[in-house]
Amino acid sequence: xxxxxxxxxxxxxIAEGTITKWLKQVGERVERDEPLxxxxxxxxxxxIPSPAAGTLTEIRFKEGDTVEINTTVAVLDGGATAGAAxxxxxTETAAKxxxxxxxxxxxxxxxxxxxxxxxxxxxxxxxxxxxxxxxKAEPAPAAADAVAxxxxxxxxxxxxxxxxxxxxxxxxxxAATAEELRRTKSSPLVRKIAQEHGVDIAGLEGxxxxxxxxxxxxxxxxxxxxxxxxxxxxxxxxxAAQAPAAPSLKPAEGDRVEQMTVMRKKIAEHxxxxxxxxxxxxxxxxxxxxxxxxxxxxHKDSFAERTGTKLSFMPFIFxxxxxxxxxxxxxxxxxxxxxxxYKRDINLGMAVALDWGLIVPVIKRxxxxxxxxxxxxANDLAERARAKQLKPDEVGGGTFTITNPGVFGGLFGTPxxxxxxxxxxxxxxxxxxAKVLTTTDGEDYIAIRWMAYFALSFDHRVIxxxxxxxxxxxxxxxxxxxxxxx
Numbered sequence: 466x467x468x469x470x471x472x473x474x475x476x477x478x479i480a481e482g483t484i485t486k487w488l489k490q491v492g493e494r495v496e497r498d499e500p501l502x503x504x505x506x507x508x509x510x511x512x513i514p515s516p517a518a519g520t521l522t523e524i525r526f527k528e529g530d531t532v533e534i535n536t537t538v539a540v541l542d543g544g545a546t547a548g549a550a551x552x553x554x555x556t557e558t559a560a561k562x563x564x565x566x567x568x569x570x571x572x573x574x575x576x577x578x579x580x581x582x583x584x585x586x587x588x589x590x591x592x593x594x595x596x597x598x599x600x601k602a603e604p605a606p607a608a609a610d611a612v613a614x615x616x617x618x619x620x621x622x623x624x625x626x627x628x629x630x631x632x633x634x635x636x637x638x639x640a641a642t643a644e645e646l647r648r649t650k651s652s653p654l655v656r657k658i659a660q661e662h663g664v665d666i667a668g669l670e671g672x673x674x675x676x677x678x679x680x681x682x683x684x685x686x687x688x689x690x691x692x693x694x695x696x697x698x699x700x701x702x703x704x705a706a707q708a709p710a711a712p713s714l715k716p717a718e719g720d721r722v723e724q725m726t727v728m729r730k731k732i733a734e735h736x737x738x739x740x741x742x743x744x745x746x747x748x749x750x751x752x753x754x755x756x757x758x759x760x761x762x763x764h765k766d767s768f769a770e771r772t773g774t775k776l777s778f779m780p781f782i783f784x785x786x787x788x789x790x791x792x793x794x795x796x797x798x799x800x801x802x803x804x805x806x807y808k809r810d811i812n813l814g815m816a817v818a819l820d821w822g823l824i825v826p827v828i829k830r831x832x833x834x835x836x837x838x839x840x841x842x843a844n845d846l847a848e849r850a851r852a853k854q855l856k857p858d859e860v861g862g863g864t865f866t867i868t869n870p871g872v873f874g875g876l877f878g879t880p881x882x883x884x885x886x887x888x889x890x891x892x893x894x895x896x897x898x899a900k901v902l903t904t905t906d907g908e909d910y911i912a913i914r915w916m917a918y919f920a921l922s923f924d925h926r927v928i929x930x931x932x933x934x935x936x937x938x939x940x941x942x943x944x945x946x947x948x949x950x951x
Contacts, residue, residue, distance in 0.1 A: 468517040468541040474534040483531045505727040510608040728822035746923035747879040757948025758915040780839040785943035787832040794935045799885045814863030827863040877918035893918035
């Protein structure tokens with residue numbers, strides 16, 4: 466008896482996955498629920514367990530191939546059950562639990578600054594997928610962690626005589642079918658990008674599976690400077706011809722060439738999309754963390770004993786940011802066309818560095834959590850990110866992101882916003898510095914204080930500089946007061 470292993474659907478909006486690594490080879494024995502292969506989607510990387518025990522007799526797709534969900538990727542011989550197995554019990558459970566944001570289309574694991582789990586890296590990783598060797602694959606939609614898109618997908622296009630599908634030589638009916646296929650099978654992220662730039666997807670020539678319009682297709686079209694909603698293929702071809710070609714470099718003798726991983730491609734694409742989307746501005750404040758340092762030192766042992774997790778600086782920063790987001794809700798908002806959506810929940814993304822890339826797990830409803838709750842959530846997410854055990858909904862739906870380059874010694878940086886969010890906070894190294902202070906009598910003196918630079922990047926399309934200053938000043942006030950309950 467044989468068992469078919471299929472590409473699982475890791476969430477409602479996931480239509481495909483890229484096989485990044487086979488953990489077993491043909492001829493090897495595999496036990497039920499033993500990790501069989503690793504996949505990367507536009508939301509999360511995960512290990513997929515075997516649906517049954519048996520010998521791996523066939524691998525149908527190689528590493529780097531992008532495969533549609535429910536497609537057989539391997540066959541096991543001698544499994545416990547015969548016939549196709551649409552998904553393992555573990556995968557089914559994970560997929561059900563991992564219900565991603567319905568409105569979504571999209572760093573070494575951290576050690577604290579004294580034990581931080583949250584580490585630098587703006588956002589969750591996006592990018593193109595590798596070309597499949599068997600079925601033709603398309604570049605993957607951005608994730609978001611890397612990152613996560615919460616805006617609704619583009620509304621279905623209304624047909625009009627001026628926007629009818631162009632004939633392809635197979636007749637009007639075939640052209641209409643191809644048009645519908647391109648529109649309905651494009652990813653939520655592609656539809657979102659098209660909506661923001663006024664592009665009619667149905668008029669584009671897709672290079673993905675079944676004529677699907679990929680992210681590279683839509684971005685290339687936009688960068689070409691063609692009219693926003695030009696559906697005609699002649700116009701597309703003309704625009705594509707005008708688009709500057711990417712430089713092709715020839716390695717010199719002795720150079721080492723390494724193919725980008727799926728995650729690295731996603732990160733690259735996500736960064737470019739964000740810079741293209743938001744008007745980035747960064748402001749930097751120096752914050753005195755001395756009271757937080759003393760509070761942490763005083764309670765860290767009892768805290769670990771009571772909660773079972775370590776106490777770093779980050780939970781205090783999380784709580785100060787939560788308070789700031791409630792005070793200034795524009796920083797917990799998103800842009801949809803010409804509308805601003807103020808999010809009810811505060812879902813904090815925390816950038817985590819991995820050996821193979823970056824990811825941004827999300828603490829959901831973070832403002833409902835205490836310092837101990839925030840510490841548990843952050844440490845748990847970081848540990849499971851390193852073990853590739855995150856579920857899709859745990860890397861989606863973020864409304865504000867915090868990244869911590871200070872864990873590696875960086876003083877400050879200018880982080881890139883994690884789309885579709887409007888701001889991201891970078892925390893620099895928390896270290897002792899000599900500071901000039903003033904007594905109540907007006908006398909100046911030099912003291913050793915725990916200091917750190919906080920850099921806030923914000924989207925100047927909808928956030929004014931004055932608001933950014935007020936927000937960061939509020940966070941500074943909260944942290945320097947040090948009035949936190951443990």
